[in-house]
Amino acid sequence: MLAAETSGRYWGGLKLKGWDSTLPVWVGASLLLVLLMAFPLGAIFSTSVRNQAGLTFGNYAEVFTKPAFLTAIRNTIIISFWVGLIAVIVGGLLGWLVTRTDLPWKKTVRALVMASFVTPPFLGAFAWTLLAGPNAGALNKLFRAVTGGDEFLFNIFTMTGLIFVMALYSFPYAFSMIANVCELISSDLEDAAVILGANKLKTAWTITLPLALPALLSGFIIAFLHSLSLFGAPAILGLPAGIHTITTQIWTLFQYPPRLELAAAFSVPLLLATMVLIGLQKRILGRRGFSTVGGRGGQKRVVKLGWGRVPVFILVLAILSCSVFLPYWILLKAAFSRAWAMPLDWGNFTVENFSYVLFQYSDTQRAILNTFKLGILTATTGTLLAMLIAYITNRNILRGARYLSFFALAPLVIPGIVLAVGLFIVYTQPPVVLYGTVWILFIAFLTKEMPIGFSQAESTFKSIHVELEDASRILGANRLVSLKDVTAPLARSGLIAAWCFIFIGVIRELSAAILLFAPSSKVISVVIFDLKEEGQVGAISVLGILLLAVSFLIILAVQRLLGRDLVTARE
C-alpha cells in the first residue's frame, strides 16, 4: 500500500516536471478509450434533437406519444421485470445450493450454469420455437401424445414464453453474483441463530437472506438490464405474435425509409434507464456495511438438505434442462433431420444440412471466417487496451486516471443496439466511412466488451504488488518494458480470462451486429438471424451447434490452463 502511494506521488509529480518516454502510450490509450464512447453517444444525442429544419424536440414527442412506441416501452418493462425476478429466484437458489449445501454433483451444476451463460439467447429462443411452438413444438406434441387431447401445454410465442426464455438465459448473471456473495458470508451468525434456537428455515430467513439481500437486488438489476438489451430473443419469439420491444422497434426504424432521428430519440430513454439502474446497483452494493460479508476469515458450514436432497436436485436438473439439455437436443435433432418436426429415423436422417452450411451456402463460410477473425482481433486488442487502461487507473499514471475507469465501464450502460445506432450515424458519413467493412463491427465489439476486459484486468492488477515493477524500473526499464516483462506475466491468468470473455462475447453478439453488418461483413449471429427469417431450420441448427462447440472448446481450454472456474470468477 505504502509503496503504491509513494510510487503514485512520485510519478504524479514527475509527469509535470519531466518527460516520461512512455507517456504517449498512456495518453494514446486513454484518448482512444474516451473517443470510443464519445463518438457514438454524441451522435445519438445530437441526432435525436434534430430534424431537417434544425433543432427540435419533435422526435422525442413522437416517440413518447405514438401508441406503437408506448406499447413497446410497456412490453419491455413488463418483460424485463419478470425476467429479473425469475432470474434472481432461480439464480439465487442455484447460487446458494452450489455454495452452501450438500447438493450432489455441484461441479456439474456449475458447469451447466456456465453452459446456459454461454448459449446465445437468440439461439435458445430459436430452439424453444421448435420445442414449444403450440402445434409442432416437440414438447407440446409429447403432451398431446400423453394426454390424448388436442390442446397444447405451452405456447412459446407469447409474452409468457418470451419472459420464460429470456429468464433462462439471464439467470446465470444473477447466479454468478449471488454465488460469489454466498461464498463470502461466514456461518458465524447463522450458528449464533441456531444456538439461540432458530430452525433452519428461520435462520435462512432472518440471517442469510438479509445478508444476501444486496446481492439479490443487484442480481435482479443485472438480469433486468440484460433482458432490456436483448434483441434476438424478442425478435424471434415476440414478432410472430405481434409483440414489439424497444430493441425490435429501434431495429424496425432502420427499414427504408430510415428514421434514424427517431431511433436515436428512442435510444435515449433506454440509455437513461440503464444508467439509473447501474447507479442504483452501485449504491446498493457500495452501502453494504456488513462486516460479515467480504471477509474470508469466517467458517462456512454446509447446510444438509437431508430428505430434500434428491427432490431439490431434480428441480435443479429440471431448470437446467430448460436452458441446456432440451434446446441442445432439439438443435442436434434438427441439424440431422430433413424435416425437423418428424421423428429422426433413417429416412429422415441427413448430413446435408452440414454440407450445405459448410460448403454450398456462400454466406456462411464468409460469416464463419469473419466471426473468428473479429473474435480474435477484438479479444486481442481489447485485452491489450483494457490492460493499459487498468494499469493507468491502478498505478495512477495520469492525472484524472480514476475517471478513465468510468469510461471503461460506461459501455455497461449502453445496450448493444443503442451503441449500434450511434456507430451507424457516425460511420456512414464522411470523414470516416467504416460502414460496409468489418471495422465498424470491430469498433462496436471493442467498445461493448471493454467493461468485461477492464474489470478482469483491473482486479488482476490490484492483486499484484508494485514492488516488483519498482525493482525493474530501478534497474533501468521504462514503464512499458516493466509492464511487458514483469507485471503482465504475473497477470497472465487474469488477462487470458479477459481474452476468453471478450472472444465469447464477440462471437455471440447479435444486437449491435444486426444494424452494422454489410453483405461482406456478415457474422454467424447475423446469418442465423437471416436464415431464421427465411425459416431454414436445419442450417440454423448447424450454425448454432458450431457456435456452441467453439465456445465450449475455448472455455475448456482456458479453464484447464488456469485451473479455475470462469463463471463465478467473473466480476
Added chain:
Amino acid sequence: MRKSFYFLLFPLWVSPASVSLAQDAALIQAAKKEGKVVWYTSLAIPSSTAIAHAFRTKYAGVDVEVHRTGSQRVLQRVMQEAGAGIKNADVIHTSDAGHFVLFKDKGMLMKYIPKGAEIFPAGFKDKDGFYFGMRATLSVIAYNPKSVAEKDAPKTWKDLLNPKWKGKMVSAHPGYSGIIMTHVLALVNLYGWEYFRELAKNGLHMVQSANDPAGVVASGERPVGANGAEYFYYKTQKQGNPIKIIYPNEGIPLVVSPVAIAKDAPHPNAAKLFSEYIFAKESQQLLADREGLYTGHPEVTYPADKPKLKDLKLLSVDADELEKKNAEIKKRFVEFFGA
C-alpha cells in the same frame, strides 16, 4: 472442351449471329477479368444458390456472390449503401416492382437490355430498358392435409376470414417480403383494407419471408398458410412434405420480380453477362424445372402438375402504385397485426 470446339466454327459463319457471338466472347473476357458479380437478391436461398452455381459452371472464372434477404431488406441495404457512398452491388433483384421505380427515379440503375429479354411479354419489361422481370411468383393459400381435411380446407381468400381458422394460420410480412407487399396491395385493391382488418382478428402467426410459411405449414405449426410464395410451397411439397396448394378463384396476386444492374456496379461486365444468363432460355427453364417458378419467357415449359398461368385468374398491380403505397402498406399492416 466443347466450348473451344465451337469457337473454331465461329469464323465459318458470316451472319449477324457471329457478330453477336464475337460480342459475347468480348463480354465473357471482360467479365472474367472482373472475376465476380455481386448479386443482391430476394430469390429464396436454395434457388439463388442454384442459379449462381449453374452460372459459375458455365462461365468458369466468374464467381457470383449471392446476398439473399427479403425484398424490403434488399431495398434498405441498397439505399443505406447509396447514402454512405458504398459501391458494392452489381445486380439487384427484389419482388417489389415498386423498388425499381424508385431506383430508376433516383438514377441508380444502368440501362441495359439483355438479349433474351426482348421476347418477354410487356408486363416483364421496363419501357426504358432499365429493368426486366426475372420470374413470376404467385401468392397463394396452402394447407397441411394431415391436419385439415380437403373438404374443410379454405378455397378462397374470403374463407380465411372464417373464425374457425382463428390461431391456425400463418402469414408472411410485407415489411420483409416483396411478394407479400404485392399480395397485400392486390387484395386491398380487390376487397379493401377491411379484408385485412377482419383477417387480423384471426390471430395470425407472423413470419417474415414469403418462403417461411411453407415450412410452418409443413411442420404443422400452423395448418393453413394465409399467403406465401407458390413456388416455395410447391418445392416443399415435392420434397415429400404434407402441403396442398389452393389457387383461389377470386384472383391470385401475380408478382413479377425485376432484375436490374446498379449504375455504379463495380463489376459492370460481369453484371451484364449475369443478366444475359438470367434471361437466357436455359436458366429460365432451370427456374421452372428446378425451382417451380413461372417466368416471362414464352418458350419455357412447366412441370405437368402445375396449373398453366393462362388458366388462372391473375391479379396484377401497378409498379408505380406499389412504389407510392409502400410506406402506407407497411404502416397499416403493422397497425392491424401488431408487428
